[in-house]
Amino acid sequence: MPVINYDNSVIHIKDLRKSFGSLVVLNGIDLDVFEGENVVVLGRSGTGKSVLIKIISGLLKPDDGIVNILGSDINELSAKQWNWLRLRIGFSFQSSALYDSMTIRENLEFPLIRNKRNLSRTEINISVEEVLEDVGLLQAINQMPAELSGGQRKRIGIARTLILKPEIMLYDEPTAGLDPITSMEINNLINRVQEKFNTSAIVITHDLTCARSTGNRLAMLLDGKFLIQGSFEEVFAHPDARVESFYNYNFTADEAKYKTHNL
Amino acid sequence: MNSNDAGSKPAKKYLISRGVDGFFTNTYSVYKFIARFFKEAFTPPYESSEIMRQCFEVGYKSLPLISLTGFITGIVFTKQSRPSLATFGASSWLPSLISIAVIRALAPLVTALITAGKVGSNMGAELGSMKVTEQIDAMEVSASNPFKFLVVSRVLSITLMQPILMMYSAFVGMMGSFINIYANEKTSFRAFFENAFTTISFLDIFSSVFKSLLYGFTIGITGCYQGYHAQNGTQGVGKAANSAVVVSMFLIFIEEMIVVQFVNAIR
Numbered sequence: 470m471p472v473i474n475y476d477n478s479v480i481h482i483k484d485l486r487k488s489f490g491s492l493v494v495l496n497g498i499d500l501d502v503f504e505g506e507n508v509v510v511l512g513r514s515g516t517g518k519s520v521l522i523k524i525i526s527g528l529l530k531p532d533d534g535i536v537n538i539l540g541s542d543i544n545e546l547s548a549k550q551w552n553w554l555r556l557r558i559g560f561s562f563q564s565s566a567l568y569d570s571m572t573i574r575e576n577l578e579f580p581l582i583r584n585k586r587n588l589s590r591t592e593i594n595i596s597v598e599e600v601l602e603d604v605g606l607l608q609a610i611n612q613m614p615a616e617l618s619g620g621q622r623k624r625i626g627i628a629r630t631l632i633l634k635p636e637i638m639l640y641d642e643p644t645a646g647l648d649p650i651t652s653m654e655i656n657n658l659i660n661r662v663q664e665k666f667n668t669s670a671i672v673i674t675h676d677l678t679c680a681r682s683t684g685n686r687l688a689m690l691l692d693g694k695f696l697i698q699g700s701f702e703e704v705f706a707h708p709d710a711r712v713e714s715f716y717n718y719n720f721t722a723d724e725a726k727y728k729t730h731n732l
Numbered sequence: 733m734n735s736n737d738a739g740s741k742p743a744k745k746y747l748i749s750r751g752v753d754g755f756f757t758n759t760y761s762v763y764k765f766i767a768r769f770f771k772e773a774f775t776p777p778y779e780s781s782e783i784m785r786q787c788f789e790v791g792y793k794s795l796p797l798i799s800l801t802g803f804i805t806g807i808v809f810t811k812q813s814r815p816s817l818a819t820f821g822a823s824s825w826l827p828s829l830i831s832i833a834v835i836r837a838l839a840p841l842v843t844a845l846i847t848a849g850k851v852g853s854n855m856g857a858e859l860g861s862m863k864v865t866e867q868i869d870a871m872e873v874s875a876s877n878p879f880k881f882l883v884v885s886r887v888l889s890i891t892l893m894q895p896i897l898m899m900y901s902a903f904v905g906m907m908g909s910f911i912n913i914y915a916n917e918k919t920s921f922r923a924f925f926e927n928a929f930t931t932i933s934f935l936d937i938f939s940s941v942f943k944s945l946l947y948g949f950t951i952g953i954t955g956c957y958q959g960y961h962a963q964n965g966t967q968g969v970g971k972a973a974n975s976a977v978v979v980s981m982f983l984i985f986i987e988e989m990i991v992v993q994f995v996n997a998i999r
Contacts, residue, residue, distance in 0.1 A: 552877075555873055556874075556875050560873040564865055566865060566866040566867050568862075569867070580874035580875070580876050583875070583876040584876065586777065633874065
């Protein structure tokens, strides 16, 4: 079981706003993620879920609001301080974003070599093999990304972030485009990462099975802000019709999927 | 007619202002990109192994194409020039004319155009593809400085390799010319090169090397800029590759014109 420290907020977001031209995407987001906690951000496509974690990882700049990560206000960080902070944040992309001209070994070595330049070749090899064992893909070490399945690519993408031993993990649609069994494997991996590395995480998804199995707390994003935060049951007990339709559609689709696979 | 005019005028004004705004925004973006290149290029740690790998990709792998085009340029220019010189009974000046044309203009220009087509488009497409598949973002979030790894190494390698490729192209072009002259006039190898180099000055070689450095830098920066700022999926990748070639070729011709004016003023 994960150990959650509710006295220590590793991510603190207050009144976060982000627009693209006239399109308002985030309109006053408030969120706290505590040490050791997995928070799932739910919402329909295009509601700004990915924008939120891109702001947390520094890929996008907020228009307004406070974003405090591991005690650092991101609006006040220099480029060097950002790099230092990024070593403590792992980002698993929806598309896996593996470097397709490199082997799996080179993919995993890449952030390690560039950030820990004093490591010996033996230490690098040990780190690479360790994280590959953690995600159960040691046999793929010399393969190219194109030779792997979607689920394997996701797991390698997670392994590449784990190699820097992050304190915070950001998962962008970890089960998108995967079959139910592979999705479940990814969900289990997210939970294993939380337990073994004691990471805090934000999981962006619209897959309710993923949300239920990986989230200690859920937050429903609607109209640029969180409508409700709480447990799975609390969120889906909300009277807003859009929450109900999100649940009904998702689980109708999921049930059909599960029936097809005799689960 | 009146109602149409009333409707179209604000739209035209809007398009012009958007065009002007876009021009200045792009110019500033290019300026920032170049400034960042110089800042990163001289700040350790250096990506020396990636620079060496890129030099191999840019230099060694371009040799067959450069050899072919350089050789053909030498032969064709010799064949085209012979009748004009023969009219004035000046066929013996052929090696001198060829060396001036090849070393001063043809080798730097032809090599740059070939490199822009082969390497520039490759840079635009490769970086564009990495951008739209979030590979560059993945490097960024792992604090791995994608700009230094992808852009600085590529721009430096093509800037360094371009003068070498140009000199190789000039040599191959001169050899093509010699073979053609030997076949027609039976001029010896020694006589050909003695005649060829009497008219070539240090300034000619220096300006060609300088031009090649400039062209290499232009091709590298243009290709990387287009790729690094690619958007809109596969369509954006195609656009980046295309723009990398078109814009760098356009800039190369402008630079050629400026450098020639400048060198002629010194000569």
